[in-house]
Amino acid sequence: MEQVKKVTLRQLFRMKRRSEKIVWVVLYDWPTAMLADQAGIDMILVGDSVAMTMLGLPSTLPITMDVMLHHAQAVVRGVKRAFVVGDMPFMSYVTAEDAIKNAGELLRVGCDAVKLEGGESVAPIVKAVVSAGIPVIGHLGLTPQSVSLLGGYHVQGRTADAALKILTDAQALEAAGAFGVLLENIPTEVAKTIAENTSFLTFSIGGGPDTAGQLLLSHDVLGLTLGLKPVFAKSYANIAEQIKSAFQAYEREVRSGQYPSEEYLSHMRDGEYEKLLKRLDN
Ligand code: KIV
Numbered sequence: 001m002e003q004v005k006k007v008t009l010r011q012l013f014r015m016k017r018r019s020e021k022i023v024w025v026v027l028y029d030w031p032t033a034m035l036a037d038q039a040g041i042d043m044i045l046v047g048d049s050v051a052m053t054m055l056g057l058p059s060t061l062p063i064t065m066d067v068m069l070h071h072a073q074a075v076v077r078g079v080k081r082a083f084v085v086g087d088m089p090f091m092s093y094v095t096a097e098d099a100i101k102n103a104g105e106l107l108r109v110g111c112d113a114v115k116l117e118g119g120e121s122v123a124p125i126v127k128a129v130v131s132a133g134i135p136v137i138g139h140l141g142l143t144p145q146s147v148s149l150l151g152g153y154h155v156q157g158r159t160a161d162a163a164l165k166i167l168t169d170a171q172a173l174e175a176a177g178a179f180g181v182l183l184e185n186i187p188t189e190v191a192k193t194i195a196e197n198t199s200f201l202t203f204s205i206g207g208g209p210d211t212a213g214q215l216l217l218s219h220d221v222l223g224l225t226l227g228l229k230p231v232f233a234k235s236y237a238n239i240a241e242q243i244k245s246a247f248q249a250y251e252r253e254v255r256s257g258q259y260p261s262e263e264y265l266s267h268m269r270d271g272e273y274e275k276l277l278k279r280l281d282n
Contacts, residue, residue, distance in 0.1 A: 007042050007083040009113075009135060009179055015042070015212070016201055022213030024203055025221060028054055028071045032218055033078030041082055045115060045215065046072045048087045049144070052227060053219045060144045063089040065102050069109055076110030085137060086111035090145045096128035103134045115182065117143040119169020123176040130177035138173035140166050141207065142185035153228070155206075157186040167194055174200045182215060183207040185230065206232035 015022050024043035025036055028050045036044060050071055051057040072086045086106030093099035093116050103114040113135035116122060126136050141156045150156070157163045167190075170181050180201030183191045188208030195202040195211050202211035219225045220233035224240050253259035268276070 004080040006112075007081055009083070012042070012083065012179075012201060012212075022201070022203070024213050024215040025218050026215065027075065027218040030074045030078040033075040033082075035078075036218065037079045037082050043083045043085060043213070043215075044075060044079060045085045046075045046087060046111065047217070048089045049217060053217060053225070059147055061090045061147075065089060065092050065105060068092075069105055072106055072111055073109045083113070084111045085113045085115050088114050088116040093122065093125050093129075096125050099125045099129050100132045100134070103129045103136070104132070107134055113137060113179070115139055117145050119166070120172040123172040126173060126176040126178050136178045137201075137203075138170070138178045138181040139184065140169050140173075140181055140186075141183050141190075144184075153185070153230070155185050155187065157190040163187070163190040163193065166190060167197060170194045170198050170202075174198050180212075183211065185232070206230060 012022055022042050023040075024045060025041050026045045026047040026049060027033055027036060028046060033044060046068065048060040048063040048068065050067065051060045051063045057063075068086060068089050072084070076084055086103075086109075088099070088102060088106070092102040099116070106114050114129065115137045116126070116129075117139040119138065119140055122138070126138065129136050142150065142153060144153070147153065157166045163186075166183070166186060170183075173181055178200060180203060181194070181198070182203045182205060183194060185206040188210065191202065191204050191207030192210035201213065203213045203215050204211040205215040216233060217225070220229060221236050223235040223238035224243075225233070225235075226240065229235075250259065267273075
């Protein structure tokens with residue numbers, strides 16, 4: 001059997017140098033991870049968006065390290081090739097000590113790197129985690145853990161001042177040793193400016209095409225988003241419709257007696273049922 005080679009940071013930087021796009025997806029479980037890996041996806045994020053997509057919570061804030069570790073373990077079991085990033089949940093990286101400990105837990109269960117939100121203000125934390133030997137990617141623009149501060153899930157960086165702040169934040173992350181930054185829901189021009197004025201890996205989720213790679217949530221890709229779907233989120237299937245119609249067909253067949261039909265039954269050995277009936281008669 002052919003040995004599958006794991007994607008490494010070196011390989012990701014090589015892809016950037018060769019202008020080969022890096023494909024990144026957010027997912028949370030073993031079967032989806034296995035299928036994405038087999039499909040050739042380069043990177044997987046075990047995101048704290050699990051709160052909203054899988055657990056029906058209104059924001060990412062209730063997610064704890066325990067939840068992240070639970071999902072990270074499942075994802076890692078399904079992956080042979082992709083580079084797996086574990087999301088650091090809200091309040092898990094307030095101090096450098098906490099950050100190193102919690103990032104270490106994500107690596108211990110098999111993640112290859114961690115992601116955390118923020119720019120200049122978290123640069124010392126990023127530096128400490130990287131110094132502990134843990135690869136870190138930053139997250140700027142619409143940072144869901146600051147949804148209260150941002151006043152909702154809106155496009156960020158629409159003015160020159162705001163764009164400059166995001167650029168300064170990205171440069172601070174790079175100087176702190178982050179291997180890249182995820183740019184969420186910002187204007188295309190701003191993402192392009194950041195890609196052109198930094199040397200690390202830039203990724204876009206709703207920031208246009210000018211970054212080294214793209215990220216989408218698997219729920220959006222698969223058409224399984226039941227809540228709000230952002231404008232930038234493209235769906236390549238309508239799994240929600242398929243799931244619903246499968247449940248409807250099952251419901252119909254059970255009620256009508258069509259399921260379980262002969263092909264789904266097992267039977268006693270020849271003559272054993274008759275023996276059983278006889279014994280019950282005695
Ligand atoms: O948790 C997540 O899925 C994320 C994306 C929204 C970028 O951080």
